[in-house]
Amino acid sequence: MTSELTIGFLPLVDACLPILAREHGFAEEEGISLRMVKDVSWATVLDRLLYGHSDAAHLVAPLAIATTLGRGRPAQSLSVPFVLGLNGNAVTVRPEIADVIGVSGKLTDPSEAGAKLALLARERKFAGKPLRFGVVHRHSSHNYMLRYWLASCGIVPDRDVEMETVPPPFCADALESGDVDAICVGEPWNSVAVEKGAGRIVLATAQIWRRGVEKVLAMREPVLEQRRSTVEGLIRAMRKAGKHFIDPENWDVNAQILSRSEYLDGDAKLIRHAISDRLLLEAGGEPVEYPDFMFQYREAANFPWVSQAQWLYSQMVRWEALEYSIEDAAKAGRVFRPDVYRSALSGTGDPLPSANSKVEGSLTQPTAVGAQQGDITLSNNRFFDGRVFDPADIPGYLASLP
């Protein structure tokens, strides 16, 4: 018996796992027929999920939490049984700004670039032309990572600079026309801007937080319960897709698949750069390798750590000036469903950690962690400013932030 499952997505490289699970037959092996529905805004991806046009969605992680907490729309409980990947975004700035804060031919150091940016932000504000940053959605990791970096460098986002929403396909145009001075977006949109000469990539978000949660597979909670066995099959299929995705042997064919019109409808060469952790920082330059630019498989990358959800909640409180509430923190944590992930992979030999939550940003070197199954060694997961997020003390963490 084949079960059908419809998944909504935006044309971004990190929609790769469900797409490849479908294209390489991993979903079919689990008896699942996947239908992919492409949209052009997160609002529409979310509406289709909430009104039953799709069963699951490729979603910016904070939006799953915001929806559950009723931010922006009436509250509806979403569940995340699988993290589609970590990081994979970059900060691209207009060339004249890259000249000031960047280093030619390589990614900049986030602290050094941030210090220069703080000076520039002050000058521009004084001149009555504050720096403008574009992010793809207010409830996106892009927004939180960018703000985290700015704030740690002494810039107060809503006071010293302007932040606005720019849809990914318009990012290159917005940079070129000067509507914004910088963007934080996923691939291939940084590369598109770079190829046009509209900007230069100065920073990968993985430099801000080495293991930052990015897109997730989100479902309505009741749908997850109804479709539980199908979802577990999908989790296994996407793990196989992840293994395939990171294998250099497959980079050409996967870039080709993702570039097709029904998926990203983009340039296979640029997509291949992102897949292979190589970034073209400036037009006419040579691609620069930055390991783990995207992180879709190793170190149980898809495991939905409750602490990741709670870090996102802490940033929502921070930037939307919400009152911290212990109930909301718990509710946010419950959006991530490590129990479903475990149950799907139990007995497959795929590594499963023994804990559901961890202190984020505490590792500076490879460290073996307790496992329910297999061996897991987690590597450096630091925030660039060395701060550590302990989910057991969110108020303390919030108080310590600038």
Added chain:
Amino acid sequence: MRVAIVDESAARASIIEEGLSALDGCEIFVIGERHGLLARIAEIGPDIVLMDLGNPSRDVLEEYFAVSRALDRPIAMFVDESDEESIAASVEAGVSAYVVDGLAAKRIRPLLDLAVRRFNAFARLQSDLDEVKGKLAERETIDRAKRILMDSRGFGEPQAYGEMRKAAMDQGRRIVDIAEAIVTAHELMGGK
């Protein structure tokens, strides 16, 4: 009531505009340009904003409304949060509606129903058009295949068509599929 229709498709926008202008007391503004969208919205000060689900600027608009909650005319998504049926119908039709909080549901409902009907009407027109285009393309393929058979096998026109129809029946396929196979094979063999 001031209604802003944000749509990059001028044809659809005018179909909706025409429909809504039948309602009493509606002032309609069409925004077809994505540049300066928020400035236009601020200028118009609409009570209702209609935007199609395929517009990439939806996230931009929602961000603006989220921030504008602090203003004196906060905007919420959809008519009434409890009016699930109406919301589902609009998502089905492909339109999202943003409404100034507190506007009476009985004033909004007929407007939204009309917008949904107009969206559906446009979608039907579009699919009719696609169907017509598809049929024309099929017709052309069949004609090309027929000419290929006439040239290469020396068939007359009725016989060429008859051969294709027979092959289609034997293989349980459509004539156009057989025609496509003939055209493709012919191209691969270096024919023009």
